Amino acid sequence: MTEHQPALMTIPEAAKFLGLSRASAYRYANAGQLPTKRYGRRVYVVRALLTESLTLNDAPEVEAA
Template identity: 60%
Template sequence: MKDDLFDSLPLLLSVPQAAKILGISRAAGYRLAKSGDLPTRRLGGRVYVVTESLRELGAA
């Protein structure tokens, strides 16, 4: 059932969207992104979380 959620998501998510999925605060999401615990990509000065990394975190 959880995989259904990830299948419907785009390849990249904003940090606030990823934080909401993980059930953490926006600030915590940015802290995890900055520390490298949440894999990110930068596009046009914005930071995005790689959706596949959320799936892997959920499986861990």
């Protein structure tokens, strides 16, 4: 059985997930480098977009034979 994760995470949760300091995560969020969604005054990181961007950025480049 897979564990269900919330669709949104706080910036400190995202920092822990990424292994960053809290301040760095806020800096990346403010710079638009984390996929965020604002609800009222609160800012959340969209988990699916974050994991997707990590997967796309970590994909090894394959050279044509």
